[in-house]
Amino acid sequence: MTTGASDPGAYAVRVRGVRKRYGHVEALRGVDLDIAPGEVHALLGDNGAGKSTLVKVLAGAVTPDEGSIEIGGRRHRFTSPRDAQRAGIETVYQDLALAPTRRRTPTCSWAASRRGPACWDGSASWTARRCARRPARTCARSTPRCRDLGAEVGSMSGGQKQAVAVARAAMWGSALIMMDEPTAALGVAQTESVLDLIRRIRDEKGLPVLLISHNLPDVFSVADRVTVLRLGRRVLTAPIGEVTATGLIEAMTGADTLRGAS
Incomplete structure (x- = not known):
């Protein structure tokens, strides 16, 4: 089952025919994936x-054997995570990759400084001084229950750490944010x-x-569309309103294949 816009220009990120082999194991077998602007997929x-x-592959940590990645209609070939970051892709991994002794506001300020004056709203009109204040407000909004902006990351709860990691990625990213569980x-x-x-x-x-998740209630709560992979192949892409938990x-x-063959 595959649905979605047919116009290639309707997508922010397009993956076409991506294959990756590890010896005799084919981890990806010609995978296609379309991600629209402003959607949770x-x-x-x-x-x-x-x-x-x-x-x-999208994060630049693995180079595919075949296939292509397009961002905003422009083809990219990533050979390192830095390439993906330059293209505007940021990833929040399960381990969060936060320095436990770094304080929250400096963490976000440091994140913003990597992009220069382009902050939360992507505007290039922010002065360096205003940009330094912007991350603190963003962090305060993203972790409202942590009132001490000078708190060390290691002292935060799991949810607060996750919020800081997500806010940091949102400050860096301009094309796609990927979140792993x-x-x-x-x-x-x-x-x-x-x-x-x-x-x-x-x-x-x-x-x-x-959004990569095993938690189906979370998926139904925030996702606009969903894609399912099985044994290295895409087997389903559909709007979230057209699928059920059982179907997924x-x-x-x-x-679903076994039932159809019976």
Whole structure:
């Protein structure tokens, strides 16, 4: 089942025919993926489906054997994570990659400084002084329950750390934000806070988000469309309103294929 806009210009990021082999194992078998501007696109799949490999390809950590990546209609070839970052792709991994002794406001200010004067709204009109104040306000909004802007990251809760990591990525990213299991091991309130931040990235900044998650309630809560990978192939892409949890599980496990053959 595949649905979506037919106009290539309607997509912020396009992946076409991506293949990746590790010896005799073919992790990705000609995968296509279209991500529209300002959408939360969920990427699902069982273990070994190829999700992690596809994310690493988009993040520049893995070079595909075949296929192409287009951002804003321009083809890119990533040979390192720095290439992906230069193209505007940022990734929030499960380990967050935060320095535990760095304070929250400097963490975000340092993040913004990597992009120069282009801050949260992507404007190039911000002066360096105003840009230095912008991250502090962004961090304060993203982690409202942490009132001490000078707090060390190591002293924060899991949800607060996740929010800082997401806010940092939102400051850097201009083309795509990828989030790998962003609510794993979080409580109910912390999970909702992170999901709300994902919505704000989509709605306020207009950035597309690629959400990798095993948590189907989270997916149905924030995703606009969903893609399922199975054994290195894309088997489903659809608007979230056209699928059910049962249908997604069947697509991930192959039960839909077995049922169709019976």
